[in-house]
Amino acid sequence: xxIISKYIVPxxxxxxTLYPFIxxxxxxxxNDNITINHEKIHLRQQIEMLxxxxxxxxxxxxxxxxxxxxxxxxxxxxxxxxxxAYTFETxxxxxxxxKFWAFIKHL
Numbered sequence: 001x002x003i004i005s006k007y008i009v010p011x012x013x014x015x016x017t018l019y020p021f022i023x024x025x026x027x028x029x030x031n032d033n034i035t036i037n038h039e040k041i042h043l044r045q046q047i048e049m050l051x052x053x054x055x056x057x058x059x060x061x062x063x064x065x066x067x068x069x070x071x072x073x074x075x076x077x078x079x080x081x082x083x084x085a086y087t088f089e090t091x092x093x094x095x096x097x098x099k100f101w102a103f104i105k106h107l
Contacts, residue, residue: 001043003030017042019051038089045081045103054081080106 005027022039046054065075083106088094
């Protein structure tokens with residue numbers, strides 16, 4: 001995990017994970033355990049799906065959710081990867097007990 005601040009974070013977000021990097025809006029977020037845990041969950045998801053297939057599935061799922069909700073933010077929040085990350089971001093020990101491909105439960 002490599003944490004980088006002040007780069008490609010889209011407006012309205014505090015961080016984005018592009019394996020093996022976690023990009024943060026600013027350096028003070030490095031101390032935000034919840035945000036870092038959220039992004040670490042994404043790192044695990046990306047590793048499990050062998051990185052490139054993760055991004056392909058992410059975009060395809062977002063497209064179908066966008067067609068369903070007609071809203072890009074609602075599409076994003078309802079992605080299986082995001083639902084898992086948001087659900088367990090406050091559980092700092094989650095990754096220690098997380099089962100392989102746990103995001104599937106959030107489809």
